[in-house]
Amino acid sequence: MKRRSLSLHLLLPLILVSLSWMMISIEGHAQHYLGKEKVTHLHFFYHDTLSGDNPSAVLVAQPNGTKVGNGNPGRFGEVYAINDPLTETPDPNSKVVGYAQGLYVSARPKELLLVFVVDFGFTSGEFNGSSISVVSRNPVLETDRELPVVGGRGKFRMARGFANLHTLFLSLTSGDAVVEHNITVFHYE
Ligand SMILES: *[C@@H]1O[C@H](CO)[C@@H](O)[C@H](O)[C@H]1NC(C)=O
Ligand SMILES: *[C@@H]1O[C@H](CO)[C@@H](O)[C@H](O)[C@H]1NC(C)=O
Ligand SMILES: *[C@@H]1O[C@H](CO)[C@@H](O)[C@H](O)[C@H]1NC(C)=O
Numbered sequence: 001m002k003r004r005s006l007s008l009h010l011l012l013p014l015i016l017v018s019l020s021w022m023m024i025s026i027e028g029h030a031q032h033y034l035g036k037e038k039v040t041h042l043h044f045f046y047h048d049t050l051s052g053d054n055p056s057a058v059l060v061a062q063p064n065g066t067k068v069g070n071g072n073p074g075r076f077g078e079v080y081a082i083n084d085p086l087t088e089t090p091d092p093n094s095k096v097v098g099y100a101q102g103l104y105v106s107a108r109p110k111e112l113l114l115v116f117v118v119d120f121g122f123t124s125g126e127f128n129g130s131s132i133s134v135v136s137r138n139p140v141l142e143t144d145r146e147l148p149v150v151g152g153r154g155k156f157r158m159a160r161g162f163a164n165l166h167t168l169f170l171s172l173t174s175g176d177a178v179v180e181h182n183i184t185v186f187h188y189e
Contacts, residue, residue: 034158034188042183044086044097050175057082073175076109090168090178098122114138116147130154132185134163143167149185161185
């Protein structure tokens with residue numbers, strides 16, 4: 001009994017010292033990889049075009065038995081691949097600052113609801129080559145909605161944040177849409 005309490009008495013300071021050393025080393029490690037945390041606001045316009053000869057969004061899968069081009073884009077079960085330009089102003093001919101690339105799936109029967117798995121990659125300015133990841137439901141029939149930013153690359157390493165979306169234009173017959181994005185991103189660089 002006496003021996004055991006004695007050795008604990010000796011060991012405890014050692015354990016505490018090595019624990020605090022571990023914590024310092026983990027913190028040093030994180031700083032080495034991540035640098036300082038920053039907050040960045042991004043503002044751009046997203047153009048999703050299904051119509052015409054040069055669509056930026058294409059149907060890649062649909063429920064068995066549905067007719068292709070049924071004139072009802074976004075039917076439950078449809079999956080689209082996108083390469084949607086992001087521009088500086090609502091004008092589609094304004095400067096392109098990046099592309100939203102990935103997939104969306106129509107995820108609710110009877111009512112239009114998309115789920116996005118999309119990388120917003122930037123091709124100009126300070127964030128050229130960096131991107132943020134958005135994985136979220138996107139209730140496109142609500143004019144204003146919020147989507148989460150769940151990660152990022154490059155200058156957006158370890159990003160998290162939120163995207164406020166505001167629809168400027170949506171055609172339920174063609175599926176075409178123009179959506180303003182205001183994104184607040186917390187990240188390290
Ligand atoms: C697709 O639908 C057809 C006709 O209803 C059916 O014969 C076929 O087995 C279905 N295929 C699959 C993979 O479910
Ligand atoms: C963005 O980065 C790419 C690759 O590094 C480079 O080729 C391109 O010129 C850059 N664009 C702008 C507008 O800076
Ligand atoms: C986005 O930000 C701009 C300017 O900062 C503001 O005018 C606009 O109302 C905002 N839109 C949304 C959808 O938050």
